[in-house]
Amino acid sequence: MPRLVIHRLPMAHPGDVSALATLIAGGTVPAASIRAVIGKTEGNGGLNDFTRGYFTQSLMQLLARETGEAAEDLAARIPCVLSGGTEGVLSPHYVVFAVEEAAGEAGLAIGTAFGPPVAPGDVGNDAQIARVADAVRAAMADAGIADASDIALVQVKSPAGGPGLLLRSVAGGAMGAALALGDVPAEEARGAALLERLDLFSPRVSASAGVEVERDEVVVLGKAPGWAPGLRMAVRAMADALDLRAVQSAFRAAGLETDPDVPEAQRPRIRAVLAKGEPDRTLRIRGQRHTMLGDTDIDAQRHLRGAVGAVIAAVAGDGRIFVSGGAAHQGPPGGGLVAVIAAEVA
Amino acid sequence: MPRLVIHRLPMAHPGDVSALATLIAGGTVPAASIRAVIGKTEGNGGLNDFTRGYFTQSLMQLLARETGEAAEDLAARIPCVLSGGTEGVLSPHYVVFAVEEAAGEAGLAIGTAFGPPVAPGDVGNDAQIARVADAVRAAMADAGIADASDIALVQVKSPAGGPGLLLRSVAGGAMGAALALGDVPAEEARGAALLERLDLFSPRVSASAGVEVERDEVVVLGKAPGWAPGLRMAVRAMADALDLRAVQSAFRAAGLETDPDVPEAQRPRIRAVLAKGEPDRTLRIRGQRHTMLGDTDIDAQRHLRGAVGAVIAAVAGDGRIFVSGGAAHQGPPGGGLVAVIAAEVA
Amino acid sequence: MPRLVIHRLPMAHPGDVSALATLIAGGTVPAASIRAVIGKTEGNGGLNDFTRGYFTQSLMQLLARETGEAAEDLAARIPCVLSGGTEGVLSPHYVVFAVEEAAGEAGLAIGTAFGPPVAPGDVGNDAQIARVADAVRAAMADAGIADASDIALVQVKSPAGGPGLLLRSVAGGAMGAALALGDVPAEEARGAALLERLDLFSPRVSASAGVEVERDEVVVLGKAPGWAPGLRMAVRAMADALDLRAVQSAFRAAGLETDPDVPEAQRPRIRAVLAKGEPDRTLRIRGQRHTMLGDTDIDAQRHLRGAVGAVIAAVAGDGRIFVSGGAAHQGPPGGGLVAVIAAEVA
Amino acid sequence: MPRLVIHRLPMAHPGDVSALATLIAGGTVPAASIRAVIGKTEGNGGLNDFTRGYFTQSLMQLLARETGEAAEDLAARIPCVLSGGTEGVLSPHYVVFAVEEAAGEAGLAIGTAFGPPVAPGDVGNDAQIARVADAVRAAMADAGIADASDIALVQVKSPAGGPGLLLRSVAGGAMGAALALGDVPAEEARGAALLERLDLFSPRVSASAGVEVERDEVVVLGKAPGWAPGLRMAVRAMADALDLRAVQSAFRAAGLETDPDVPEAQRPRIRAVLAKGEPDRTLRIRGQRHTMLGDTDIDAQRHLRGAVGAVIAAVAGDGRIFVSGGAAHQGPPGGGLVAVIAAEVA
Known part of the structure; x- marks a missing residue:
């Protein structure tokens, strides 16, 4: 039975995959066992942030060397979702999701899917929503998750679709996943609602878009009977950028204490912290x-x-937080979400 | 008997003192009762941040109109300490310290002092340390505080002293105040230790420097028998930028609950939150x-x-935090301090 | 007969009007003779650039002190047009337009006008175009210029009109002036064309907008029979940001040599250089x-x-160039304009 | 007899080497003929600019694929000098220096050399100066240039040597090359003079430093009898950032007209434009x-x-200018240099 194993690794710069190389060389992580990578690089996170492409190229080169597969083929089956921008206390890092064989059942599962090639400009519309919803269902099947209520988080990455479409594409990816999860009803999950109906959201979806992306890519994480246990995952909506209470709640639901931060002894059990947030468009936070x-x-x-990264890092006691902006439809307006994955034992 | 009264006011832009004008016009704050102003403007907080000068000019113009005194004279007796930079969730605001007559004793007191004119370049050395220590003692006398252990916080503002000297001047102001408080022994509070001996610090001192400043300016806040009660103040050292525990501790010591943030009903009692912080020079936070x-x-x-502002704001439940960088000698290396003033009743 | 006199003055910071104070104190520029001020401050030139307001406040305070008029009244009759951003070689400075009595005729004239108060949001539409066109005609009448072909340059400043409307307001101001000059035909100078029909432009119009502006403000400069000579002014369209040929042409048309730059001996004759430019939206410059x-x-x-400022400064041999972005309808798409005013003798 | 051939190629992003791949695939540039690459990427040009590493990785991957050599070995024999930052009108591009067989003599030659591994911190001192001077002599020998007066330009890249040493390393590299060229006398080319004696400089040296660099790398360009003709190269000192006259002079010396810019028909003959500049430390330009x-x-x-890039681009009529900051000892204080390589026929 597969067990999901997660490694959170440091990088010295966006081209540095040496920490993973060491784990592969030492046999801790067989290269072929890697299913997805999610990371935070130290670029500006904007249009001219090339640290994401640099890291991806470096990662795929490493895996190509280790597996013998072509880098292009690896990139077409291993989602690599990067968010640029390690402002303030945030620390550049990447989270490697791999599987190993183990006993037991009803553990945290991972599933991935890649959609069909997307025609330029075909984002931010009904077609993208349907496409992404299909990919989420495929990823659920891949993970062996039958019931959407078992999903903890869906990570979506879509093509940016051309100049000026980036935010629409993020919104479309989020809406598509929210539709698949049943968090937004089908009759409302329409292209016309994107970036307009901010009351429509799923706090279990994290979406991004990139100019270099050619197909929708999906990673789902959730509980499934066919997976061995060992990890707990929880997600909470953040009402606004100051929602300390929600942050603590997510850590506690993942099995950690918060007093007010995670005690030092429990911190090594943290495997990943993922968050989305959004500058409040009313230009005010709590007035x-x-x-x-x-x-x-x-x-x-x-x-x-x-x-937002600092608030979460203060609870985690650690700057390795994947926090990404552009949270429309991924939590309440002006807020977002925070997800925590922790090992049951250190 | 004087009672310290504190108003925390919003500004729509760095030239906006209309909230104070309204309080003066309504009789809530007689213009002549104002003793000091500390605020946060939305510039970049660096050398080319002119929002501080703009606000000061606007404030002094208002007070000149209301009191009949010349703006220059007002600026020479009312310390106006501004920190530029409202990054993230921080909100531009200013805190007005005024006095009114009231009964009772042993309340929070304010004292101010201005040092002698400073020759260009005469900062960051033994002379500045001695000068600032003298000014702190004068401000203590002004407040009627005899024992340095009753001081909650000293705010110092010194001339920048010329190109390249800004950080030395901040350090010198901090060291001078630390000397006066007895937090750093006299034999160690020397010019040679500035920016070198970062283990020498007072977590009760907040220092800044500006190119437009001509004399050292000091505000002390602490308990004094001759002042009417009503406000509680507490300060805590922050060990690093993630020190959520210290932040909660400061709010609680000022009489507020933190669960994990200050309950909404108690938030109106917050009168001011002042903090200093510093990017850790080891290039790491908790490893x-x-x-x-x-x-x-x-x-x-x-x-x-x-x-740092976000971590504190998340506990306060409010973005009106005065947080300023350049914290050498004002808390542990890589850390800083947080001070909270709260009314005993709303 | 009035003669236009122009002084180009340095500022040490955005609150520094001491150079003008000295000229007023020395009798060179009677405070009452000042008709308009155009300047370049060292802010970022964007929404959160408060250096423009700071300078304006400082200027009006000085003139209020010198003339006895209220600062508000002065601001309502003396256009003060500031552009933030002294990137690269640009130097913060301001140009004071004043009038003195002199003999002779057919010299460079100045006229100013303020429009009616503008309702919030009433910009970027047909109404603004009509309003600004009227104000330009009023300013022409004020200058005594009957024929639009005698106009060298119209400077317009309009209310920003609210969030997201700033660029539309700039465009509307430009279109209104272009209409008054006859450079865009009335049937095309419509709200619907703003920011769309970039082929509609006048290279004799420089427009800006500001959140602090409440009425359209107009300055016209051109030749008029009722004004004494002494200054020459020329304007040229710039085809793109590299249009060195157009820059030289403007200087030569104003009576200066360019070999390739203005010879050092002639540089003191330069009174003002004003320019507009725009990042080419095709994302390419000459391919x-x-x-x-x-x-x-x-x-x-x-x-x-x-x-653009560097290209012009290299020809002028001097960094005091007023160059402002947002050039829609103020020159060819991707280009802009450059205007030069020079004294006939040093 | 070898002939130097230069291709100036566009990049769509810092990982894009497709233009070179096309030339290699088409047989225009045999991969094995490439001797050096100098380029401009669109990062910020600072410590956290990873576009340089990304491009280098992409380039060496391409050449490894084409030549069968290991990427590390290629990087150890082909200098790849990148400057981040395409501010304003500058356009990301790279210049490939290759050699082909041809007849004729006394043409522009290229020589390269790599120094020994550098111990951490061993930069900005006498040792670096000596080391770089040796490497320049080796590169001259490689090019077959016996007389330093035949050198048009030396490009040096040195290890940054650790935190805070970057500018000293640039200065040391410049001084070492200036020593080898005889432009600074041996008794003055000392570590103690670096960043202090700015009057010591060679306007024929362009230096940089990088954290990723492990050995000094040198490229020399100059006339040598053993090379076939076809290219002309000229370099001029720039007295300051506005030195338009020097810029025109460099283009003319390379055989192009300037009226005021290079005529459109001659622009295709431009093969490379390289420049260094420096913000004037007096805080003033021409007063x-x-x-x-x-x-x-x-x-x-x-x-x-x-x-500086805009001034040069305006003369070139083209934004593909390699302009790099940090020009100490590479031209007069506050100025720098500009070098032009042009083909004799289009």
């Missing part, structure tokens, strides 16, 4: 004016990640 | 690499304020 | 890709001003 | 204040490249 959206010098998403 | 000090596009102090 | 519009860390207009 | 060195939001070198 006070924020300045993220009017700063000509620092991009609003860089402001946001620095703030 | 994980941070990227604040190597980012060519975002200034390290902007990163820092965004992160 | 080569530029990266201004995709940079998450540096605002596109900051890139643009740094580049 | 006017600049703000590059005090901007907390935009790095000074980004300002500089945007300005």
